[in-house]
Each structure stands twice: as C-alpha cells, then as structure tokens.
Amino acid sequence: MAVYSMTGYASAQLSGAREPAGGEDRVASHARLGIELRSVNSRFLDLSFRLSEDLRQHEPALRELLQSRLKRGKVEVRAGMETTGDDAVREPAPRQLQRLGALQDMVLGWLPQARPLSVSDVLRLAGDGPRAGDFGPSLQQLARQVLDELLAARAREGARLVDMLRGHLGQLRALAEQARPLVPQLVEQQRNRFLERWQEAMALGGQSGGASSSEAAQDRALSEATAFAIRIDVAEELTRLAAHLDEIERLLDKGGEIGKRLDFLIQELHREANTLGSKSAALELTRISVDMKVLVEQMREQVQNIE
Numbered sequence: 001m002a003v004y005s006m007t008g009y010a011s012a013q014l015s016g017a018r019e020p021a022g023g024e025d026r027v028a029s030h031a032r033l034g035i036e037l038r039s040v041n042s043r044f045l046d047l048s049f050r051l052s053e054d055l056r057q058h059e060p061a062l063r064e065l066l067q068s069r070l071k072r073g074k075v076e077v078r079a080g081m082e083t084t085g086d087d088a089v090r091e092p093a094p095r096q097l098q099r100l101g102a103l104q105d106m107v108l109g110w111l112p113q114a115r116p117l118s119v120s121d122v123l124r125l126a127g128d129g130p131r132a133g134d135f136g137p138s139l140q141q142l143a144r145q146v147l148d149e150l151l152a153a154r155a156r157e158g159a160r161l162v163d164m165l166r167g168h169l170g171q172l173r174a175l176a177e178q179a180r181p182l183v184p185q186l187v188e189q190q191r192n193r194f195l196e197r198w199q200e201a202m203a204l205g206g207q208s209g210g211a212s213s214s215e216a217a218q219d220r221a222l223s224e225a226t227a228f229a230i231r232i233d234v235a236e237e238l239t240r241l242a243a244h245l246d247e248i249e250r251l252l253d254k255g256g257e258i259g260k261r262l263d264f265l266i267q268e269l270h271r272e273a274n275t276l277g278s279k280s281a282a283l284e285l286t287r288i289s290v291d292m293k294v295l296v297e298q299m300r301e302q303v304q305n306i307e
Helices: 053-069 094-110 119-126 132-179 182-208 211-232 235-254 259-278 283-303
Strands: 008-015 031-040 045-051 073-083
Touching: 008 132, 031 132, 045 053, 053 073, 053 132, 073 132, 094 119, 132 235, 132 283, 182 283, 235 259, 259 283
Parallel strands: 045 073
Antiparallel strands: 008 031, 031 073
C-alpha cells in the first residue's frame, strides 16, 4: 500500500462538454468549468471551499467526495465557471428585457430599498446559457479527475519521503552500531583506573600497617566502578532504539495511514537519543548522540507531511 504525503496540487478544466446519453445536463459550449485542489499537512482533514456563486450549491457533494478518499490534510478547493468564445455573451431578447423590467418595478414597489438590476444581472438572468444546477454531473466528473491527480501527486511525494526516511534509518542504525562497543571500552578503562587507585591504596596501607584502610579503599573502588558502569550503561536505550527503528521500517513497508504512528515513534526516538547523550561519558558518545538528534529532527519534519 502506498504512503501518501499531505502536500499536493492538482487542477483541471472542462470546456464545451457534450450532452451525455440519456438527456443529462451538460456544460455549455461557451462555458469553461475549472477546479483546483491544494493540500498541505494538518493533524486532521480540514476542507475549505472557494466556489463561484453558480457552483456553491454543489459544495455538499464535493465535500462528500473528498471525505471519501482523503483522511488528513488541509485542502483548499477552488471551482468556478467562466464564459469563452465569441458567443460567450448573448444578446437578450426584447421580450426578456420587458419581463425583467416589469419584475423589477414590482419588486421595487414592495421593497423600495432593493438594489436595481445591473447589466451583469440582466445578462445572467436573461441569457440562454445553462443554469447553475446544470453543472452538477460535469462538476462531479471533473472533481473526480482532479482528485485522482491530487492523490497521484501525494503518492509521488510520499514515495520521496519514504526514501528519505529509509536513508535516515540506515544512518541511525550505523550510529547505534558505533555507540554499542564504546560503553564496554569505557567501563574497562574506568575499572583499570579504579584498580590502579586501589593498588596505590594497598601500597600505602602496607607501609603504614593499616590493612583496614586498604580494604576500605578496595571496597570503595569496587563500588565506584559498579556505579560508573550502571550510570553509563546504554544497552537498554540502544535496544529500544533498534526496536523503534524496526517498527518504523515495518510501517513504511506496510503503507497506508501511518502518519500519526510515525509521529509517536519519532518522539520515542528523540527520547532515546536524549538519554544516550545524558549518559555519555566520552566525547565520541556525545557526538553520536548529537548526530542522532539531528537525524531524528529531520525525520520529524518529514513525518509531519505523511497522511
């Protein structure tokens, strides 16, 4: 299953559609219908519509169509009609103008504050072009086409994000492998230092004849070595880190709606990288922790765009 980004764009226009079989409504030959979809990331599905006045009645049907195929993202829908060609503006018949004038006089008689008809109002009301309701089937047809293109664009962007995430996963695994042997080396170095201190204490104890003081020094050295080993042990963090990386890999292979789960796993990766840095007892381990946090932050930015 594909992984979809929430970022995408698609648009299309339909001009002069022929009347379908069965007498369904059509787009007039002098009218052009256009739809544009823009999508960016969002925690939920957020639809906003900017439709021309003659298409506004179709918003519920468009909303239902988009909700059936999109799960997350802030999506802006723009749609409108424009006239094209030499026959775009038809001359109203005198009888139509007479009728509109009579209707206007009647309305103004009852509502003196009403706005008189403008030229555009007269052309729209007296013209013989298609009614707003005539665009429903053509609008749905064009909306499905644009939605297919938007999903294809989001799938292409999603594939690019997956490739980037897989690259970061490989780098994180390499850093974890670099960190794994460092801790035993540090523990061994510290144990040797504690042993040298204990031997020095034994030598001083032998000179002064204080056996009890050398034993106390030995106990203290062993206690410090044990506490140090526990304090810098990051085996558990590296194990959890590897488990999170495996789960992210599995989700990327699975695809689908994985954005929210990936976001949670990225938070867990950041926590493990932070703990690794706080337990650092060597400059090399600190560098590895910083490199991990940089990669995790880059992954977080990419995951924010996945549906």
